[in-house]
Amino acid sequence: MWHGEYRDPRLVEVYDAERVWGWEHDFFMRVLADRMAPRVLDLGCGTGQLAIRMAGDGHDVTAVDPAGPALDAARRKPGAARVRWIQGSFETLPSQAFDAAFLTGHVVQHLSDQEWTGALHALREALVTDGRLIFDGQDPAHRPWEGWGREATERGIVLDxxxxxxxxxxxxKPEGDVVPVVHHYLFEDGVELTSTAALRFRDExxxxxxxxxxxxxxxxxxxxxxxxxPGLGHDGELIVIAVAEPRMVR
Incomplete structure:
Protein backbone atom coordinates (compact mmCIF):
# COMPACT_ATOMS: atom_id res chain seq x y z
CA MET A 1 0.00 0.00 0.00
CA TRP A 2 1.13 3.57 -0.72
CA HIS A 3 0.65 5.67 2.42
CA GLY A 4 1.26 8.94 0.65
CA GLU A 5 0.31 11.15 3.60
CA TYR A 6 3.61 10.16 5.22
CA ARG A 7 5.85 9.68 2.16
CA ASP A 8 4.93 12.28 -0.46
CA PRO A 9 6.06 15.79 0.60
CA ARG A 10 2.93 17.46 -0.82
CA LEU A 11 0.64 15.04 0.96
CA VAL A 12 2.64 15.31 4.18
CA GLU A 13 1.83 19.04 4.13
CA VAL A 14 -1.87 18.27 3.63
CA TYR A 15 -1.83 15.68 6.41
CA ASP A 16 -0.16 18.13 8.79
CA ALA A 17 -2.63 20.91 7.97
CA GLU A 18 -5.64 18.69 8.65
CA ARG A 19 -4.40 17.05 11.87
CA VAL A 20 -4.94 19.89 14.32
CA TRP A 21 -4.74 19.32 18.08
CA GLY A 22 -7.95 17.64 19.26
CA TRP A 23 -9.68 15.70 22.01
CA GLU A 24 -7.63 12.61 21.30
CA HIS A 25 -4.38 14.47 21.93
CA ASP A 26 -5.72 15.84 25.22
CA PHE A 27 -6.71 12.29 26.17
CA PHE A 28 -3.22 10.91 25.52
CA MET A 29 -1.60 13.71 27.49
CA ARG A 30 -3.90 13.03 30.46
CA VAL A 31 -3.14 9.30 30.32
CA LEU A 32 0.57 10.06 30.22
CA ALA A 33 0.19 12.21 33.33
CA ASP A 34 -1.67 9.45 35.23
CA ARG A 35 1.59 7.69 36.11
CA MET A 36 5.28 8.50 36.28
CA ALA A 37 6.77 7.85 32.83
CA PRO A 38 10.06 9.68 32.28
CA ARG A 39 10.95 7.79 29.06
CA VAL A 40 8.31 7.73 26.34
CA LEU A 41 8.14 6.08 22.93
CA ASP A 42 5.89 7.47 20.16
CA LEU A 43 5.84 4.69 17.56
CA GLY A 44 4.39 5.76 14.23
CA CYS A 45 4.80 9.39 15.24
CA GLY A 46 3.98 10.86 11.83
CA THR A 47 4.70 14.60 11.75
CA GLY A 48 5.41 14.67 15.47
CA GLN A 49 2.66 16.78 17.00
CA LEU A 50 2.12 14.60 20.07
CA ALA A 51 5.80 13.75 20.53
CA ILE A 52 6.78 17.43 20.65
CA ARG A 53 4.09 18.22 23.20
CA MET A 54 5.14 15.31 25.42
CA ALA A 55 8.77 16.42 25.25
CA GLY A 56 7.70 19.96 26.05
CA ASP A 57 6.13 18.64 29.25
CA GLY A 58 9.50 17.28 30.34
CA HIS A 59 9.45 13.68 29.11
CA ASP A 60 12.43 12.05 27.40
CA VAL A 61 10.70 11.24 24.08
CA THR A 62 11.86 8.94 21.30
CA ALA A 63 9.72 9.26 18.16
CA VAL A 64 9.96 6.52 15.52
CA ASP A 65 8.44 6.42 12.05
CA PRO A 66 9.39 4.58 8.84
CA ALA A 67 8.55 7.58 6.62
CA GLY A 68 11.38 10.03 6.06
CA PRO A 69 9.25 12.92 4.67
CA ALA A 70 6.97 12.83 7.73
CA LEU A 71 9.99 12.96 10.03
CA ASP A 72 11.45 15.83 7.99
CA ALA A 73 8.26 17.81 8.64
CA ALA A 74 8.39 16.91 12.33
CA ARG A 75 11.99 18.06 12.70
CA ARG A 76 11.11 21.51 11.29
CA LYS A 77 8.52 22.24 13.99
CA PRO A 78 9.14 24.45 17.03
CA GLY A 79 10.27 22.33 19.97
CA ALA A 80 11.40 19.44 17.76
CA ALA A 81 14.95 19.60 19.08
CA ARG A 82 13.75 18.16 22.40
CA VAL A 83 12.71 14.90 20.69
CA ARG A 84 14.94 12.02 19.56
CA TRP A 85 13.75 11.29 16.00
CA ILE A 86 14.45 7.86 14.48
CA GLN A 87 13.53 6.61 11.02
CA GLY A 88 12.59 2.97 11.50
CA SER A 89 9.91 0.72 12.91
CA PHE A 90 9.30 -1.69 15.75
CA GLU A 91 12.14 -3.95 14.59
CA THR A 92 14.72 -1.38 15.74
CA LEU A 93 13.46 -0.64 19.27
CA PRO A 94 15.96 -0.93 22.14
CA SER A 95 15.31 -3.32 25.02
CA GLN A 96 13.67 -2.13 28.28
CA ALA A 97 14.20 1.50 27.32
CA PHE A 98 10.74 3.02 27.90
CA ASP A 99 8.20 3.54 30.67
CA ALA A 100 5.33 4.22 28.25
CA ALA A 101 4.71 3.63 24.56
CA PHE A 102 2.08 5.22 22.31
CA LEU A 103 0.63 4.15 18.96
CA THR A 104 -1.85 6.86 18.04
CA GLY A 105 -3.81 7.95 14.99
CA HIS A 106 -5.19 4.44 14.37
CA VAL A 107 -1.71 3.19 13.45
CA VAL A 108 -2.71 -0.34 14.47
CA GLN A 109 -5.21 -0.51 11.59
CA HIS A 110 -2.37 -0.16 9.08
CA LEU A 111 -0.60 -3.29 10.34
CA SER A 112 -1.16 -6.77 8.97
CA ASP A 113 -1.70 -9.58 11.48
CA GLN A 114 1.96 -10.60 11.19
CA GLU A 115 3.14 -7.02 11.68
CA TRP A 116 0.77 -6.50 14.62
CA THR A 117 2.07 -9.61 16.37
CA GLY A 118 5.66 -8.56 15.74
CA ALA A 119 5.01 -5.02 16.95
CA LEU A 120 3.43 -6.18 20.21
CA HIS A 121 6.31 -8.51 21.04
CA ALA A 122 8.84 -5.80 20.18
CA LEU A 123 6.98 -3.28 22.34
CA ARG A 124 6.91 -5.68 25.27
CA GLU A 125 10.67 -6.04 24.95
CA ALA A 126 11.10 -2.27 24.69
CA LEU A 127 9.03 -1.51 27.81
CA VAL A 128 10.11 -2.02 31.39
CA THR A 129 7.97 -4.29 33.55
CA ASP A 130 4.76 -2.40 34.45
CA GLY A 131 5.39 0.00 31.58
CA ARG A 132 2.25 1.04 29.73
CA LEU A 133 1.22 0.63 26.10
CA ILE A 134 -1.47 3.04 24.89
CA PHE A 135 -3.08 2.82 21.45
CA ASP A 136 -6.31 3.53 19.59
CA GLY A 137 -8.27 1.97 16.75
CA GLN A 138 -11.77 2.21 15.35
CA ASP A 139 -14.31 -0.25 16.73
CA PRO A 140 -15.41 -2.58 13.90
CA ALA A 141 -18.78 -2.95 15.61
CA HIS A 142 -19.53 0.60 14.43
CA ARG A 143 -18.65 -0.36 10.81
CA PRO A 144 -17.10 3.06 10.11
CA TRP A 145 -16.19 2.13 6.53
CA GLU A 146 -19.88 2.14 5.54
CA GLY A 147 -19.79 5.94 5.58
CA TRP A 148 -16.69 6.27 3.43
CA GLY A 149 -17.48 7.69 0.03
CA ARG A 150 -16.92 10.96 -1.80
CA GLU A 151 -20.27 12.50 -0.91
CA ALA A 152 -19.83 11.88 2.83
CA THR A 153 -16.10 12.57 3.16
CA GLU A 154 -15.40 15.42 0.73
CA ARG A 155 -13.84 18.41 2.48
CA GLY A 156 -11.53 21.34 1.86
CA ILE A 157 -8.14 21.59 3.57
CA VAL A 158 -6.39 24.96 3.73
CA LEU A 159 -2.60 24.83 3.53
CA ASP A 160 -0.18 27.27 5.14
CA LYS A 173 -15.56 -3.96 -0.90
CA PRO A 174 -14.20 -5.30 2.44
CA GLU A 175 -12.15 -8.47 2.15
CA GLY A 176 -12.94 -10.22 5.44
CA ASP A 177 -11.63 -7.95 8.19
CA VAL A 178 -9.61 -5.80 5.76
CA VAL A 179 -11.04 -2.71 4.08
CA PRO A 180 -9.12 -1.29 1.07
CA VAL A 181 -9.38 2.49 0.82
CA VAL A 182 -8.17 5.23 -1.51
CA HIS A 183 -7.72 8.81 -0.29
CA HIS A 184 -7.91 11.47 -3.02
CA TYR A 185 -6.32 14.94 -2.87
CA LEU A 186 -7.03 17.52 -5.60
CA PHE A 187 -4.76 20.58 -5.53
CA GLU A 188 -5.54 24.02 -6.94
CA ASP A 189 -2.98 23.51 -9.72
CA GLY A 190 -5.06 20.58 -11.00
CA VAL A 191 -2.77 17.84 -9.69
CA GLU A 192 -4.61 14.95 -8.05
CA LEU A 193 -2.64 12.65 -5.76
CA THR A 194 -3.89 9.48 -4.11
CA SER A 195 -2.93 7.41 -1.11
CA THR A 196 -3.96 3.80 -0.61
CA ALA A 197 -4.31 1.65 2.48
CA ALA A 198 -5.63 -1.75 3.52
CA LEU A 199 -7.12 -1.26 6.96
CA ARG A 200 -7.37 -4.23 9.32
CA PHE A 201 -10.08 -3.79 11.97
CA ARG A 202 -9.75 -5.74 15.23
CA ASP A 203 -12.46 -6.07 17.85
CA GLU A 204 -11.91 -5.94 21.59
CA PRO A 230 -16.80 0.45 24.51
CA GLY A 231 -20.00 0.66 22.52
CA LEU A 232 -21.24 3.79 24.26
CA GLY A 233 -21.00 7.32 22.95
CA HIS A 234 -20.40 8.44 19.39
CA ASP A 235 -16.62 8.23 18.98
CA GLY A 236 -16.64 4.57 17.89
CA GLU A 237 -13.14 3.96 19.21
CA LEU A 238 -11.33 1.19 21.01
CA ILE A 239 -8.70 2.93 23.13
CA VAL A 240 -6.52 0.48 25.03
CA ILE A 241 -4.19 0.89 27.99
CA ALA A 242 -2.14 -2.25 28.61
CA VAL A 243 0.58 -3.01 31.14
CA ALA A 244 3.76 -5.01 30.49
CA GLU A 245 3.74 -8.14 32.63
CA PRO A 246 6.92 -9.54 34.24
CA ARG A 247 8.89 -11.77 31.91
CA MET A 248 8.77 -15.49 32.52
CA VAL A 249 12.03 -16.80 33.94
CA ARG A 250 13.18 -20.05 32.32
Missing part, protein backbone atom coordinates in the same frame (compact mmCIF):
# COMPACT_ATOMS: atom_id res chain seq x y z
CA UNK A 161 0.15 29.24 1.89
CA UNK A 162 -3.64 29.75 1.77
CA UNK A 163 -4.27 27.32 -1.08
CA UNK A 164 -7.14 24.84 -0.87
CA UNK A 165 -6.94 21.08 -1.32
CA UNK A 166 -10.12 19.13 -1.99
CA UNK A 167 -9.98 15.73 -0.29
CA UNK A 168 -12.21 12.67 -0.11
CA UNK A 169 -12.06 8.94 0.62
CA UNK A 170 -13.44 5.98 -1.29
CA UNK A 171 -13.43 2.35 -0.24
CA UNK A 172 -13.57 -0.95 -2.04
CA UNK A 205 -11.56 -9.70 22.01
CA UNK A 206 -8.90 -9.88 19.28
CA UNK A 207 -6.96 -7.03 20.87
CA UNK A 208 -7.10 -8.63 24.31
CA UNK A 209 -5.96 -12.02 23.01
CA UNK A 210 -3.05 -10.54 21.07
CA UNK A 211 -1.91 -8.44 24.02
CA UNK A 212 -2.07 -11.39 26.40
CA UNK A 213 -0.01 -13.53 24.02
CA UNK A 214 2.66 -10.80 23.80
CA UNK A 215 3.01 -10.42 27.58
CA UNK A 216 0.62 -7.59 28.37
CA UNK A 217 -2.25 -7.25 30.82
CA UNK A 218 -5.14 -5.06 29.68
CA UNK A 219 -5.77 -2.32 32.22
CA UNK A 220 -8.50 -0.29 30.51
CA UNK A 221 -10.46 -0.27 27.27
CA UNK A 222 -12.46 2.84 26.38
CA UNK A 223 -14.93 3.51 23.61
CA UNK A 224 -14.36 7.25 23.38
CA UNK A 225 -12.18 10.17 24.32
CA UNK A 226 -14.31 10.91 27.38
CA UNK A 227 -13.38 7.45 28.75
CA UNK A 228 -16.78 5.99 27.93
CA UNK A 229 -17.07 2.16 27.92
Missing amino acids: DGSLVLAWTERA DELRDALRAAGFRVDQVYGGWGREP
